[in-house]
Amino acid sequence: MEKSKERRVINNNNGGVGAKAMAMKRRMRGLKKKLREFSSLCDVDTLMIAYNRSKGEVIDTWPENQLDLNRVISRCVSVDKAERDKRGINLVDHNNGGRCEDDMKNVIYGGDEKKLREMVSSLNNKLDKVKKLADSRSEKDRLQNIVPYNDNAVVNDGVPPAYYCHGEPVQSIKASCQAWSSSTNNPNLVLQPEPSFIESMVPETVMPCDDPLWEELRDYVVGVVIGIVVGVGREGAHKHTNGRESGMANGMKAVDTLCSTTQYKEACMNTLGPAASNNSITPKDLVHIAIKTTLVEVRKVIEKSGPIGNTPNMNSTHKMAFQDCQKLFDYAVDELQASMSMVGDSDLHTMDDRIVELKNWLSAVISYYETCLDGLEAHPEMKSAMQNGMVNATQLTSNALAIASEISSILKSFNIDINLPNPNSRKLLAAEDGFPSWFSVADRRLLARHAAGQRVTPNVVVALDGSGQYKSINAALKAYPKNHKGRFVIYVKAGVYRENVLIEKDLPNIFMYGDGPRKSIITGKRSNTGGYPTFQTATFAVVAPGFIAKAMGFSNTAGPQGHQAVALRSQSDMSAYFNCRMDGYQDTLYAQTHRQFYRNCVISGTVDFIFGDGSTLIQNCLIIVRKPMDSQQNTVTAHGRTDKNEPTGIVIQNCRIVPEQKLFPDRLKIPTYLGRPWKKFSRTVIMESTLGDFIQPDGWMPWAGTFALDTLYYAEFGNRGPGSGTNRRVKWRGYRVIDRREALQFTADPFIQGKTWLRYTGAPYMLGFKR
Incomplete structure (x- = not known):
């Protein structure tokens, strides 16, 4: 254990590529913060889809919540197909990584830290200027300038255009907006914004194609697309809210509350977000979904890890370690099935009685993952392949454990009465005579x-x-x-x-x-x-x-x-x-x-x-x-x-x-x-x-x-x-x-x-x- 553990620690020191990746993640968080501030400041929707060309996959989005992301995208693609084809716009494809390389890019992922620090500093300075500009305007002028209107151009329900590069830079954001104005006959999608405000607000917040900073750093880009969705307001349609939307709001509150406790919030939102549309969803249902989804991922790991057992240059120790992984994953399945059954057999008022058991089982699952990787320490290629295949399962298990650890406070936040068990009388673990429940x-x-x-x-x-x-x-x-x-x-x-x-x-x-x-x-x-x-x-x-x-x-x-x-x-x-x-x-x-x-x-x-x-x-x-x-x-x-x-x-x-x-x-x-x-x-x-x-x-x-x-x-x-x-x-x-x-x-x-x-x-x- 001594030598293998030392190697493991060295690998966890985040040196080299790891340090760069961590730096990039921090920059990504910085941009999201700016987008969040811009949304709040201007009462608009913002959209970002980051696409890694080398991996061929979407690596990040804003909004992080999949439901919100889909909502913004659906508003963007409400343009009829002919118009989308004419303008080369298909944000659904962007969400799958289809057109990101050809669209507006921003420097978030890739590049050296000095330039990225300069970019973040520049954005901070520009945001301060934007806030001062916005504060200097009256509320009426500010709202009018965010979504300018005249008799011939009416924005309905906040449906926006997005600003793109399409392979070569446009001259300015103003030109892009004017192009939209002249290319569509749909009055619901026409924007004729006041140039002074658009040129002072949008370019100061996200970098358009003609921004000098963009030109300076574009060689370092690893495919990021950003769209700014401008409307009367993000929630402009709320005045027409029906019961289903109210249910979705309650569902999203539950999802947001549960996911706020987790380490991997994006994975949590992607897992639980789709269930929020069910207006009868309960926190217990969401806990059940979290565990069930984890179980599905572990079974995928078992299914897909088979080829790792045929990795070249394996000796008998490596083969035994791989067999251990298969056995450990089986143990994980057992623990997750037990966890899922327990949650299913509980009601909201007794959930807290079961938390000790739930945490015990989920902790064991996390340990099994780690034990598998420990055994593969002497074969880095096998370990890396196994570790990559376990990412989803690892994150979802951690999230399920985090939710279980905070379930009492979560249920209380929904005004659900729960009777906290006396630590000296666990109902689940013992019958009245104190024996474990499985004893005859x-x-x-x-x-x-x-x-x-x-x-x-x-x-x-x-x-x-x-x-x-x-x-x-x-x-x-x-x-x-x-x-x-x-x-x-x-x-x-x-x-x-x-x-x-x-x-x-x-x-x-x-x-x-x-x-x-x-x-x-x-x-x-x-x-x-x-x-x-x-x-x-x-x-x-x-x-x-x-x-x-x-x-x-x-x-x-x-x-x-x-x-x-x-x-x-x-x-x-x-x-x-x-x-x-x-x-x-x-x-x-x-x-x-x-x-x-x-x-x-x-x-x-x-x-x-x-x-x-x-x-x-x-x-x-x-x-x-x-x-x-x-x-x-x-x-x-x-x-x-x-x-x-x-x-x-x-x-x-x-x-x-x-x-x-x-x-x-x-x-x-x-x-x-x-x-x-x-x-x-x-x-x-x-x-x-x-x-x-x-x-x-x-x-x-x-x-x-x-x-x-x-x-x-x-x-x-x-x-x-x-x-x-x-x-x-x-x-x-x-x-x-x-x-x-x-x-x-x-x-x-x-x-x-x-x-x-x-x-x-x-x-x-x-x-x-x-x-």
């Missing part, structure tokens, strides 16, 4: 007996000496009955089981217990240097929900030279591990996704040995830092949160972090840190724990340069021991020493909804603080 009556009784210390009768027994039904854990898993309901109990007798185990998604609610973490041991030695992607190095991996392990050992013996070598990988939701042991070096415990609880366990390793993107609470455990390879440094955690709305994180509570015996003599020479940020929004909390004297005074280690230092969330609360001092800790924006009130959110109940399920796992636990 027999299951509840079984775990209640187990929690009381009574002996549990196993469904199957595994024993190397043949005293059980099976000699291997994999054989025992094959005995799991099809469509089994309730808890399936596996007793693993003492022995060292040399096998790699995967508990797939169709084997839920397994309870596996052994004779002790040093007696019943599952061991393997797969590693990254041995030719396996990190995802496949796990000795023991569990996907199915509701997994419980007690008194078991999980080990990876690849050693420090194996680099990434996972002992336990868990993506099991509501899984619990107690009195267990996870031993390895780099990447020992891969807490990949979902809610996980570890109690009275031993976890050992060197580099990033507790990592992943799960909501992981490690309580009352012994964390042993081992001696690494020469030139390596120890880092206990490396959390992988990539979206700020994910509720995930690593919480270490009331644990002891100590050096192993082999490290002890050199513990002050070999640096050991509490963690480093694997991903942009990495979140780790160390609280009420004992930290040995070998923890570095600055506490936390950067990943690469300044990556994630402003966006991570690293916190410490109430720790003790010689390594717990915070006076010399890092000064990053994302690091903090938190108080009891802020730390409360990372205790078992609010963080992993522990009250609803932990008491019936048989594990001891604390819902709140130790002290």
Whole structure:
């Protein structure tokens, strides 16, 4: 993981082409701001369609909202076909990128930053002049000059002309307007504007073909078309509004409100905008559409990613990584289907009860995308192809998560009464007796007996000496009955089981217990240097929900030279591990996704040995830092949160972090840190724990340069021991020493909804603080 993660960070530093692309995006936003201001100032519609000639696609539009864009376009193309053909105007084709190259261009995308800064500065100066000019006019004169009229030229319903270049520059905007006046007999489309105002207003706001600035920079253009649509007013037809239009307005309000919470607003508007025409649409319907559209995109990724598996120069590791991607996408489909079903089964007043589950599932989907790309790190061509194919799915999933995260406030904004659930009584997660909703009556009784210390009768027994039904854990898993309901109990007798185990998604609610973490041991030695992607190095991996392990050992013996070598990988939701042991070096415990609880366990390793993107609470455990390879440094955690709305994180509570015996003599020479940020929004909390004297005074280690230092969330609360001092800790924006009130959110109940399920796992636990 260490090397591949470093490469990933370097690729995310936005250097080279990335920096240029970011600069261009900023310039695009700048132009949109100008268009918005012009629209507001002059009470007109503005239109922009940016077309990338090299990619052959539309890269941006104004208005961003597809419905508004289509409305403006429909007003423009209301000219009859003969007239459009005569003038070469077809904005519908422009929307598809058909004629953009031949039309008026503006310098937004492409070109060097100095010239673009000069352009933006020029536009700012010109806009100030325009505002002063507009302010100096009376309201009557201003409105008349925006849409001048006389007895022979009447503008009806604000239908405009647009100004074009058509392959060669026109002499002036004035000439373009006069050409329109003389070329049509349709009185509804005739404009004879006052030249002084048009020449002072329009050229000062958007660059016509004869603008010197345009001439200077035209060689840098990558195809942008801008049209200015001038009318009596943008909403001139509102006086004739009917019920359907009112419904559309309400629908658009819902869409605007939902999309305002998202990171990818344009993708959100394109997804939800078409539904706004339904005057009975509700916020719940829009959430459902957001998730359903995401599901469609993931299925497209699965369908279209097949050829990537035939990329040249693939070795066995690359092929395995590609197979992992296919499996991860299948997991994503499952999570999205569950999310969609949950929203569909809810009503608006109970939506908030489901948000915890919705965020949990959507966060897992985001993690699956990232895990796929992590595995392809060693083959840049494959990774790039996969990443490009995942853009829509990634953006839509992030948007769905953002909407879910803000749904309470969104529903309130529509005056919808919702009863916020008490965090100690999640209705969805538990029945009245507190068991998870999928537990049968027999299951509840079984775990209640187990929690009381009574002996549990196993469904199957595994024993190397043949005293059980099976000699291997994999054989025992094959005995799991099809469509089994309730808890399936596996007793693993003492022995060292040399096998790699995967508990797939169709084997839920397994309870596996052994004779002790040093007696019943599952061991393997797969590693990254041995030719396996990190995802496949796990000795023991569990996907199915509701997994419980007690008194078991999980080990990876690849050693420090194996680099990434996972002992336990868990993506099991509501899984619990107690009195267990996870031993390895780099990447020992891969807490990949979902809610996980570890109690009275031993976890050992060197580099990033507790990592992943799960909501992981490690309580009352012994964390042993081992001696690494020469030139390596120890880092206990490396959390992988990539979206700020994910509720995930690593919480270490009331644990002891100590050096192993082999490290002890050199513990002050070999640096050991509490963690480093694997991903942009990495979140780790160390609280009420004992930290040995070998923890570095600055506490936390950067990943690469300044990556994630402003966006991570690293916190410490109430720790003790010689390594717990915070006076010399890092000064990053994302690091903090938190108080009891802020730390409360990372205790078992609010963080992993522990009250609803932990008491019936048989594990001891604390819902709140130790002290």
